[in-house]
Amino acid sequence: MQVEIINTGSExxxxxxxxxxxxxxxxxxxxxxxxxxxxxxxxxxxxxxxxAVAEGLVRSDLVITTGGLGxxxxxxxxxLVASMLGRPLHEDAEALANIQRFFTARNRAMPQRVAIQxxxxxxTTVLQNEHGTAPGLALQVAPGQFRDSTSLLIMLPGPPRxxxxxxxxxxxxxxxxxxxxxxAFHCVTLKTCGIGESMVEERLAPSLPPLLERGLEIGYCxxxxxxxxxxxxxxxxxVDLIREGxxxxxxxxxxxxxxxxxxSLEAVVLQLARERNATLSVAESCTxxxxxxxxxxxxxxxxxxxxxxxxxDNAAKERQLGVDPATLAEHxxxxxxxxxxxxxxxLARSGTxxxxxxxxxxxxxxxxxxxxxxxxxxxxxSVAKPTLLRRQLNPFDRETFxxxxxxxxxxxxxxxxxxxx
Amino acid sequence: MQVEIINTGSExxxxxxxxxxxxxxxxxxxxxxxxxxxxxxxxxxxxxxxxAVAEGLVRSDLVITTGGLGxxxxxxxxxLVASMLGRPLHEDAEALANIQRFFTARNRAMPQRVAIQxxxxxxTTVLQNEHGTAPGLALQVAPGQFRDSTSLLIMLPGPPRxxxxxxxxxxxxxxxxxxxxxxAFHCVTLKTCGIGESMVEERLAPSLPPLLERGLEIGYCxxxxxxxxxxxxxxxxxVDLIREGxxxxxxxxxxxxxxxxxxSLEAVVLQLARERNATLSVAESCTxxxxxxxxxxxxxxxxxxxxxxxxxDNAAKERQLGVDPATLAEHxxxxxxxxxxxxxxxLARSGTxxxxxxxxxxxxxxxxxxxxxxxxxxxxxSVAKPTLLRRQLNPFDRETFxxxxxxxxxxxxxxxxxxxx
Numbered sequence: 001m002q003v004e005i006i007n008t009g010s011e012x013x014x015x016x017x018x019x020x021x022x023x024x025x026x027x028x029x030x031x032x033x034x035x036x037x038x039x040x041x042x043x044x045x046x047x048x049x050x051x052a053v054a055e056g057l058v059r060s061d062l063v064i065t066t067g068g069l070g071x072x073x074x075x076x077x078x079x080l081v082a083s084m085l086g087r088p089l090h091e092d093a094e095a096l097a098n099i100q101r102f103f104t105a106r107n108r109a110m111p112q113r114v115a116i117q118x119x120x121x122x123x124t125t126v127l128q129n130e131h132g133t134a135p136g137l138a139l140q141v142a143p144g145q146f147r148d149s150t151s152l153l154i155m156l157p158g159p160p161r162x163x164x165x166x167x168x169x170x171x172x173x174x175x176x177x178x179x180x181x182x183x184a185f186h187c188v189t190l191k192t193c194g195i196g197e198s199m200v201e202e203r204l205a206p207s208l209p210p211l212l213e214r215g216l217e218i219g220y221c222x223x224x225x226x227x228x229x230x231x232x233x234x235x236x237x238x239v240d241l242i243r244e245g246x247x248x249x250x251x252x253x254x255x256x257x258x259x260x261x262x263x264s265l266e267a268v269v270l271q272l273a274r275e276r277n278a279t280l281s282v283a284e285s286c287t288x289x290x291x292x293x294x295x296x297x298x299x300x301x302x303x304x305x306x307x308x309x310x311x312x313d314n315a316a317k318e319r320q321l322g323v324d325p326a327t328l329a330e331h332x333x334x335x336x337x338x339x340x341x342x343x344x345x346x347l348a349r350s351g352t353x354x355x356x357x358x359x360x361x362x363x364x365x366x367x368x369x370x371x372x373x374x375x376x377x378x379x380x381x382s383v384a385k386p387t388l389l390r391r392q393l394n395p396f397d398r399e400t401f402x403x404x405x406x407x408x409x410x411x412x413x414x415x416x417x418x419x420x421x
Numbered sequence: 422m423q424v425e426i427i428n429t430g431s432e433x434x435x436x437x438x439x440x441x442x443x444x445x446x447x448x449x450x451x452x453x454x455x456x457x458x459x460x461x462x463x464x465x466x467x468x469x470x471x472x473a474v475a476e477g478l479v480r481s482d483l484v485i486t487t488g489g490l491g492x493x494x495x496x497x498x499x500x501l502v503a504s505m506l507g508r509p510l511h512e513d514a515e516a517l518a519n520i521q522r523f524f525t526a527r528n529r530a531m532p533q534r535v536a537i538q539x540x541x542x543x544x545t546t547v548l549q550n551e552h553g554t555a556p557g558l559a560l561q562v563a564p565g566q567f568r569d570s571t572s573l574l575i576m577l578p579g580p581p582r583x584x585x586x587x588x589x590x591x592x593x594x595x596x597x598x599x600x601x602x603x604x605a606f607h608c609v610t611l612k613t614c615g616i617g618e619s620m621v622e623e624r625l626a627p628s629l630p631p632l633l634e635r636g637l638e639i640g641y642c643x644x645x646x647x648x649x650x651x652x653x654x655x656x657x658x659x660v661d662l663i664r665e666g667x668x669x670x671x672x673x674x675x676x677x678x679x680x681x682x683x684x685s686l687e688a689v690v691l692q693l694a695r696e697r698n699a700t701l702s703v704a705e706s707c708t709x710x711x712x713x714x715x716x717x718x719x720x721x722x723x724x725x726x727x728x729x730x731x732x733x734d735n736a737a738k739e740r741q742l743g744v745d746p747a748t749l750a751e752h753x754x755x756x757x758x759x760x761x762x763x764x765x766x767x768l769a770r771s772g773t774x775x776x777x778x779x780x781x782x783x784x785x786x787x788x789x790x791x792x793x794x795x796x797x798x799x800x801x802x803s804v805a806k807p808t809l810l811r812r813q814l815n816p817f818d819r820e821t822f823x824x825x826x827x828x829x830x831x832x833x834x835x836x837x838x839x840x841x842x
Contacts, residue, residue: 015448027436288717289710296709307737316728
């Protein structure tokens with residue numbers, strides 16, 4: 001099965017916005033048995049969109065476009081596709097009602113021009129927009145028009161908060177119905193941290209081959225600080241293969257597996273903490289708020305996170321968390337001693353059950369031969385337990401440094417929550 | 422001029438990683454007069470890469486590929502292209518020396534298989550890799566091989582920290598030399614905040630038309646909390662047109678313009694603060710560390726940022742920054758009163774010249790009719806000045822909420838630093 005995504009937008013091509021649709025749609029489609037064979041981005045001009053859609057319809061069973069369905073003069077995808085397919089536009093009553101509801105709910109008058117979004121090509125399945133005004137459009141393209149067999153063309157609106165729920169609730173069920181995968185497709189992704197890709201492969205090498213022979217496929221995706229193990233299998237035996245494969249991977253990797261699918265480490269740690277009535281405070285020097293930011297990206301974080309301190313300046317370390325000036329003078333702010341005093345100071349001041357502290361050198365400057373750029377000390381203080389200390393070297397750009405360091409800190413907490421040690 | 426980017430990588434197509442190359446390369450190319458006409462991503466399989474490269478070479482004057490130059494079995498772009506173009510591979514001595522240097526500098530033995538990266542197709546301009554081992558490759562494709570005229574094919578390694586400096590220092594000069602833009606290309610992007618797109622257009626409408634008639638082009642890119650105004654012009658008169666256009670835009674938008682090009686609001690605010698010997702502390706409730714995180718993403722932030730407090734829990738607001746329990750009981754944590762006490766408490770405790778505080782409802786739950794989800798109060802306390810207070814409604818998903826709120830907070834500080842008021 002050939003699947004193609006076409007992202008339209010001149011702002012994409014000028015590099016003014018980041019294309020997040022590609023990753024999101026590719027992951028959703030791959031995990032349902034529709035791996036994307038090609039993704040294309042083109043500017044909002046007639047010829048560019050027309051060429052890309054026509055080529056997609058020649059090549060692919062499923063073509064998904066994003067953008068160009070709105071009410072402004074840039075939004076030409078709907079009209080272009082209707083004319084390419086020779087399908088006249090007509091007003092869809094439900095889409096129009098939805099647009100009117102959108103404005104009524106906001107106590108605003110509906111500008112006349114937005115009604116154009118209710119114009120849909122003949123023979124369209126309309127995907128109503130629960131979070132905006134432009135409906136999505138799904139069209140079956142008949143054999144002979146672009147190639148010998150049918151294609152399914154799905155057009156989605158550009159804003160992610162409109163596109164994502166529309167895809168999950170309406171487009172994906174339609175795809176599964178109209179383009180059933182020949183053999184049932186099964187997939188599980190196990191997410192690991194605290195272990196490198198080569199070590200993951202090494203641990204799995206002895207036990208997996210018999211399952212691979214029976215048709216299980218395994219893929220690895222290593223990102224900084226995280227390795228995904230993705231198991232896929234097709235056909236009726238796939239359910240069993242995946243179950244056996246998952247059991248083997250879990251046996252080989254144990255607690256390095258923190259979650260599955262789209263789980264994030266921060267959400268998993270918060271869930272574990274909630275289950276154990278644990279609470280958390282943080283003391284951040286070199287990560288400068290990034291650790292707390294990750295944690296507070298998870299809805300409901302307030303059940304666990306009490307708060308924290310950004311102790312960027314040495315004076316802030318002393319004044320906010322009582323780090324001993326002698327510690328700073330003798331060992332420096334980037335030291336095991338300072339990390340310990342920060343974590344223990346945060347624990348005492350917050351009254352939480354756990355406190356994470358990080359202090360290090362994010363760079364690009366500030367390194368020394370003994371403590372090069374990327375050096376970081378992480379401390380985890382917990383009620384009635386010895387403080388854990390870890391030294392790491394994360395020699396990356398500032399933002400990657402923050403990410404990897406926060407990953408290591410969260411992993412320390414996860415292990416302690418899991419094992420109680 | 423047709424310009425095409427081809428991103429290779431099965432991890433991209435499975436949605437396991439985000440394609441940041443597109444935005445980065447598109448912006449760099451557009452700002453030098455090479456707007457990208459098409460971007461394509463394909464998996465690491467021979468036919469997919471071969472088709473995409475061949476189509477690109479038929480269509481485009483410049484084709485840039487990313488990825489597939491490394492030492493593993495996935496990395497097949499180099500070999501495929503050499504065979505497509507009928508160019509035998511040979512070892513490039515300088516590339517090999519660079520690879521050896523890379524390992525020597527890290528006190529590691531060079532694994533034999535990495536030497537394969539020094540194999541380059543005949544007639545290649547080798548772009549040495551200053552931050553990794555795989556060199557980039559630039560090839561002139563002769564007329565007649567894919568189309569009637571010459572194409573320039575540039576192959577870049579996948580890791581961003583290798584690709585970006587290689588592109589700026591080696592690929593871009595080569596592109597400008599081999600594919601000079603017919604007419605000199607001139608471009609400036611003015612970055613604004615605190616003003617919506619329609620208001621920007623309205624303010625510019627009266628004065629710009631004469632310049633547009635003389636050939637100036639203007640484009641707007643609105644992102645949440647920020648509008649870019651991009652002026653371009655070609656030919657010898659372009660320099661003057663851009664200068665006159667920029668003057669008009671600056672006159673119409675005044676202090677709403679915070680920077681140009683790739684400037685970020687946080688970097689601009691830090692620079693302003695440094696120039697005025699200002700220092701900063703933050704008190705974050707609903708943004709949960711995101712504001713401090715943005716600030717500390719800028720190298721050298723420690724010259725301005727003293728530190729801060731993440732006052733997520735009400736107890737943290739009281740205990741850390743002395744918010745009056747009566748304030749919380751009477752007005753709630755999400756109130757002007759609480760924001761003021763947080764900012765003034767942070768100012769007193771830190772000894773900085775300015776303190777920013779935010780308290781609000783990030784959602785998805787927690788809203789009331791009077792204070793719906795997205796409500797936020799921002800306070801800016803400064804030495805010897807009245808505390809500024811602002812109420813905003815940012816009804817977005819959690820991460821967008823944090824971004825927009827931090828944008829508004831930084832903008833308040835920027836205005837005070839600029840005007841002294």
